Amino acid sequence: MRTSNRFLASAIGLSLAFGLTACGGMPTNRTVYSVHQPVVERSSMALDVTTSPDGLPLYEQRRVASWFETMDLDYGDRVSVDDPSGNEDARAAVALLAGRYGIMLADGSPIPSAEIAPGQARIIITRSRASVPGCPDWSASSDSTLGNGLSANYGCATNSNLAAMVANPEDLIKGQKGSPDTYIDTSKTTIDTYGESVGKAVGQVSGGVGGGN
Secondary structure (H helix, E strand, O other), rough: OOHHHHHHHHHEEEHHHHHHHHHHHOOOOOOOOOOOOEEEEEEEEEEEEEEEOOOHHHHHHHHHHHHHHHHHOOOOOOOEEEEOOHHHHHHHHHHHHHOOOOOOEOOOOOOOEEEOOOEEEEEEEEEEEEOOOOOOOOOOOOHHHHHOOEOOOOOOOHHHHHHOOOOHHHHHHHOOOOOOOOOOHHHHHHHHHHHHHHHHHHHHHHHHHHOOO
């Protein structure tokens, strides 16, 4: 009987030791949020151009157009003009070039600008990139379902896909402002048009079947 009790006590102690060892690798995230969240990195590039009373000389317009092409200007980029003289014609010329890429000029300068020489303006491209550092994360050594917490890898796939697919990474920081206008009439017109087209298609099929009999 004593031998049996010693064996039982040893077995219980060994199982407790294994249990405590396993708990060392348990997830420590006790919330419903993922550990790794999208991070938006912002970079700025600048080009100084010479202005004229008429706006932007033709050779400078070509230079700016070539710079936009080299920088692969695309949706989500922000273009602004820093011009101490307030030359609206020069700003309009830059706006026209940026408009070819579907980009409207932003108000103000996103970065503190160094001194600009008289008769010059500074064109600034601000670009944002979204990523999820640390993903995937398989650092947890045990199954998250065994502990009262979430795995460090929880949410990595969703957040990484979101960061890769969002057209404008700035929207992850601050979303687009909504419009006070309602579009009920627009959506109703779309639904009505779809219903009419389906009805016509069904009528044509029914007519074709009936005519064949």
